[in-house]
Amino acid sequence: MSDYYELLGVSQNATLEEIKKAYRKKARKLHPDIAGEGHEEEFKKVSRAYETLSDPDKRQMYDLGGEDALNGASGFGGGFGAPDLGTFFQSMFGGGASRGPASRARRGQDSLVAVDVSLEDVAFGAHRSIEVDTYVTCASCNGSCCSPGTEPVTCSSCNGSGSVQRMARSFLGNVMTSTACSTCQGFGTVIASPCKECSAQGRTHVRDTIEVDIPAGVADGTRIRMSGRGEAGPAGGPHADLYIEIHEERHPFLERHGDDLLTELRIPMTAAALGATYPLDTLDGTQDVSIKPGTQSGDEVILDGLGVGHLRRHGRGDLHVSIVVETPRHIDSQQRELLQQLAALRGEDGVAPAKDESVLGKLKDKLSGH
Ligand SMILES: [Zn+2]
Ligand SMILES: [Zn+2]
Incomplete structure (x- = not known):
């Protein structure tokens, strides 16, 4: 874990302008379109530091609790834990290095369910069946998004690459960038015959029952992480995590x-x-x-x-x-x-x-x- 301020070479009380300036300087040296291959890891680190420190809320969280605070806050709508650097590059540079067609499959979003438990449950541990609204991979298309017996077809606009090249102006000067193909949204393929069951989402909404073991001694407000028990991602993407938040009810005399x-x-x-x-x-x-x-x-x-x-x-x-x-x-x-x-x-x-x-x-x- 490296210090974000150190990564950017600024002091802890640097202004937003100073942070921007420092990042530009670093990015010029490290951006794959300029520095070539081999600096991606460092560029990602620096970009992550910039993404955090240029956002007042994230910066405050980072100042209070470091990287852990940010990771702790991830998953619940913010999705900061797994930053979509592709999108981030696009917003920073109006493009980004070509990485081939994107996959439709994405991981689902983490979800949080609160469970009321009694003092008895907490004292002895308990087992609960919890109803949750979630997504499962579409049984009809198995996540392919296509109606049974059909397949995605290669996009004719980009010949399956998912991107189109263009010269773009950015604060780094003119750089050759690739943008997502608008016909196929960067996927390289189009779904000619969408699955009717899931409207080509590759997943369907269901009400599911989750079995949860509540351990004895758990504290009020604790979040139990159930790895891979969250919603299925779109287009056959992996399941997210489900968090069970413990709400302990007051006991009448204990x-x-x-x-x-x-x-x-x-x-x-x-x-x-x-x-x-x-x-x-x-x-x-x-x-x-x-x-x-x-x-x-x-x-x-x-x-x-x-x-x-x-x-x-x-x-x-x-x-x-x-x-x-x-x-x-x-x-x-x-x-x-x-x-x-x-x-x-x-x-x-x-x-x-x-x-x-x-x-x-x-x-x-x-x-x-x-
Ligand atoms: Zn389907
Ligand atoms: Zn295309």
């Missing part, structure tokens, strides 16, 4: 933190004081949580291994149970009496605090001169 889960258990103050065992709903059914005597509100009990499965390795996270001690809101007279007795026993009856020991109390004492 909160996910990585592979650990968090929940709350509300217990009465008597249980907190005396200790008890309480049932708790978990992903693994009802589990007993043992509360130690003297438990405080906010104390945590950890249930090992009841969290989310680790991604592509053994084991699971833990379930953290946060204890909330509830003070009774309504008590009857008998309960009140018992609590008062308890308070008295513990010296907590609070009728007349002997001495206000709070900071504020001490401050008050001071101010009033006691």
Whole structure:
């Protein structure tokens, strides 16, 4: 991986004009029509650098994340990951070196499908059948685009070469360029008898079912790449990739933190004081949580291994149970009496605090001169 700025020989804060100028200079040295064969790779690299840095959006993405950021953004409509350099040359130079007739077959476009998954799916992994709108290679013509029994015929305008030569003016001076033949769109052949099934597209639209394995521990927003499971390309072109984006639904009482889960258990103050065992709903059914005597509100009990499965390795996270001690809101007279007795026993009856020991109390004492 080479730095785009270095490739063009400009600084990181070069202006668009400087980038253009630097590219022209490099392109003059490397363009196949001028430098001849042997510089294609370098020319492609420099052109790619220019294509990125001359586009403010792409430049920003590149500045933020390098080439990976651009590759990550590819495929979803932009198609930047596999730049069509032929088209790019044409826009830059009004032509391009002749490369023989183009193939009708192209790779399909990558697609993205969002899948809603529950916390249970994420914790244990799941299998899903997903309906997608996609293209498959036309069964009638097998991708040839021609009606059965016929073949594409050689284009008479370009004699099958797919291109016509002409002298063109460009910023590099007058160069001999070849442009795509307008009769056959550069394919070198014409389809005399189009396949009716696919209107000569070589592929047909279908609703397909895709089987997806969702691994345990997958994070919300993760894209699972299903290589070659995307749409078929036109004219028998290869299948694209399908990306499954995971959308994790919120669970009513379990909160996910990585592979650990968090929940709350509300217990009465008597249980907190005396200790008890309480049932708790978990992903693994009802589990007993043992509360130690003297438990405080906010104390945590950890249930090992009841969290989310680790991604592509053994084991699971833990379930953290946060204890909330509830003070009774309504008590009857008998309960009140018992609590008062308890308070008295513990010296907590609070009728007349002997001495206000709070900071504020001490401050008050001071101010009033006691
Ligand atoms: Zn067909
Ligand atoms: Zn032609």
